[in-house]
Amino acid sequence: MKFFDDALGWMNRLCTPRVSSLDALRSTVLVPNSKLRELSRRMASCIEDGLGKDTHARATVKCFQTYVQDMPTGLERGTYLALDLGGSNFRVLKGELGINKYFYMEQETYSCSQDLMTGSGEHLFDHIAECLKKFIDAQGLNDGAEGTPPAKSKSKNRSLPVGFTFSFPMSQRSVDSGVLTRWTKGFTCDGVVDNDVVELLRRSIAKHAGLSVRICAILNDTVGTLMACAWKDPKTKLGLIVGTGSNCCYVEKVDAIGLYVGDPDKEQMIINLEWGSFGDNGELEGFLTKYDQEVDANSVNPRQQLFEKMVSGMYLGEIFRLLLVDMAKANLIFDGRIPEALRRRRGITTDVISNVERDPPGSYGNARECLKKFGIEATDRDLEVIRNVAECVSKRSARMVAAGLVAILNRIDEPEITIGVDGSVYRHHPHYHNILVETINELLENKKKINVILSEDGSGRGAAVVAAAVCKSNR
Numbered sequence: 482m483k484f485f486d487d488a489l490g491w492m493n494r495l496c497t498p499r500v501s502s503l504d505a506l507r508s509t510v511l512v513p514n515s516k517l518r519e520l521s522r523r524m525a526s527c528i529e530d531g532l533g534k535d536t537h538a539r540a541t542v543k544c545f546q547t548y549v550q551d552m553p554t555g556l557e558r559g560t561y562l563a564l565d566l567g568g569s570n571f572r573v574l575k576g577e578l579g580i581n582k583y584f585y586m587e588q589e590t591y592s593c594s595q596d597l598m599t600g601s602g603e604h605l606f607d608h609i610a611e612c613l614k615k616f617i618d619a620q621g622l623n624d625g626a627e628g629t630p631p632a633k634s635k636s637k638n639r640s641l642p643v644g645f646t647f648s649f650p651m652s653q654r655s656v657d658s659g660v661l662t663r664w665t666k667g668f669t670c671d672g673v674v675d676n677d678v679v680e681l682l683r684r685s686i687a688k689h690a691g692l693s694v695r696i697c698a699i700l701n702d703t704v705g706t707l708m709a710c711a712w713k714d715p716k717t718k719l720g721l722i723v724g725t726g727s728n729c730c731y732v733e734k735v736d737a738i739g740l741y742v743g744d745p746d747k748e749q750m751i752i753n754l755e756w757g758s759f760g761d762n763g764e765l766e767g768f769l770t771k772y773d774q775e776v777d778a779n780s781v782n783p784r785q786q787l788f789e790k791m792v793s794g795m796y797l798g799e800i801f802r803l804l805l806v807d808m809a810k811a812n813l814i815f816d817g818r819i820p821e822a823l824r825r826r827r828g829i830t831t832d833v834i835s836n837v838e839r840d841p842p843g844s845y846g847n848a849r850e851c852l853k854k855f856g857i858e859a860t861d862r863d864l865e866v867i868r869n870v871a872e873c874v875s876k877r878s879a880r881m882v883a884a885g886l887v888a889i890l891n892r893i894d895e896p897e898i899t900i901g902v903d904g905s906v907y908r909h910h911p912h913y914h915n916i917l918v919e920t921i922n923e924l925l926e927n928k929k930k931i932n933v934i935l936s937e938d939g940s941g942r943g944a945a946v947v948a949a950a951v952c953k954s955n956r
């Protein structure tokens with residue numbers, strides 16, 4: 482079967498004609514609104530499956546329950562620790578929530594090397610515990626009593642409350658437990674899939690005598706993003722990340738969650754869609770190009786996270802490179818020569834796309850400088866074509882993300898909805914926000930007011946807000 486699939490993939494690649502003009506490139510890569518509406522419908526049906534009692538187990542878009550059910554009131558107070566693991570960096574933060582939406586944060590970033598990302602799970606969690614220990618020592622937080630509100634700070638339990646932002650797919654049974662269902666974004670550590678991540682972290686923390694912390698919540702980065710934004714704007718119903726990976730969460734009524742077994746008095750819960758895996762069961766047929774197939778085939782997780790691979794930062798640079806190679810082969814750039822950097826897999830990075838598009842039309846200063854760093858010399862004519870190629874890649878991403886959002890927005894019966902967004906692609910690309918907003922408004926079925934706003938450091942601030950909300954409800 483595998484052989485058959487591989488052969489089919491090969492045939493497919495060989496049969497897809499090479500793109501030999503800019504128009505051909507645009508029509509291969511960009512999709513019209515009619516097709517985006519179809520994408521939205523497919524996403525909506527996947528969400529139904531993810532929420533359904535009998536369909537959840539085989540659903541492509543998992544719609545995990547997060548057990549985050551209370552939206553922030555803005556009255557959350559105290560000092561909380563946050564851990565943030567989800568990309569090439571790992572962070573430990575101390576966040577203080579105060580009156581009048583006061584938030585103060587101190588943080589330390591530790592690199593998460595390739596060895597850690599692909600080594601043993603135990604090694605990864607030991608590293609996290611060590612960083613946490615170092616941070617607590619450096620901050621002089623060992624005497625405890627942080628986080629808990631004044632009345633409680635006199636109690637004997639002086640362990641520090643921690644919110645753990647763990648940005649991978651996990652199936653949750655409570656707000657302080659989560660079983661990893663698969664790794665994404667290049668992580669492959671063994672011994673973690675099918676295990677409770679909080680338990681693994683607790684074991685590593687227990688190796689440090691005197692490290693007294695209490696992990697009171699584990700959350701996805703999209704959930705942190707939503708909560709950080711909702712802390713300021715109660716109309717926030719969605720959290721979106723377009724960074725190394727891509728994912729979205731939203732506030733759903735418990736009646737619509739087939740497997741809900743929680744508190745009957747609660748009315749809503751944040752659902753972590755894990756939409757990066759949309760397409761893994763054929764839902765992206767008609768959208769995937771030979772470039773996407775190549776990126777997927779060369780990844781550490783082939784046939785998984787196909788939507789993510791079309792829209793997120795970990796992959797956009799590689800799609801861009803493959804397109805440029807075809808443009809060079811068609812003699813549209815570099816006099817038909819393929820520069821060394823473009824011959825190598827992942828030879829250029831996603832930030833090149835933002836840099837190339839940052840120049841005002843007709844000028845190429847940024848683009849030229851940025852490509853030089855990769856040893857690529859380009860003429861104005863080359864740069865004009867390269868800009869067009871970059872636009873195709875980023876525009877497709879923003880438009881497909883918009884189609885995904887519309888599938889959710891159509892479910893929410895509110896006249897005005899705020900979407901909190903974070904992630905390097907959204908943050909750094911000069912036009913991503915505008916394309917996203919424009920496309921959402923073009924695709925929405927029933928007109929409503931949609932605010933798309935940058936959520937400042939959802940993974941850190943959001944984790945503090947969730948930890949505060951959980952501590953409050955446990956009081």
Ligand code: GLC
Binds near residue numbers: 701
């Ligand atoms: C990947 C992860 C998901 C995360 C997203 C953005 O898709 O699976 O949990 O939210 O990246 O970081």
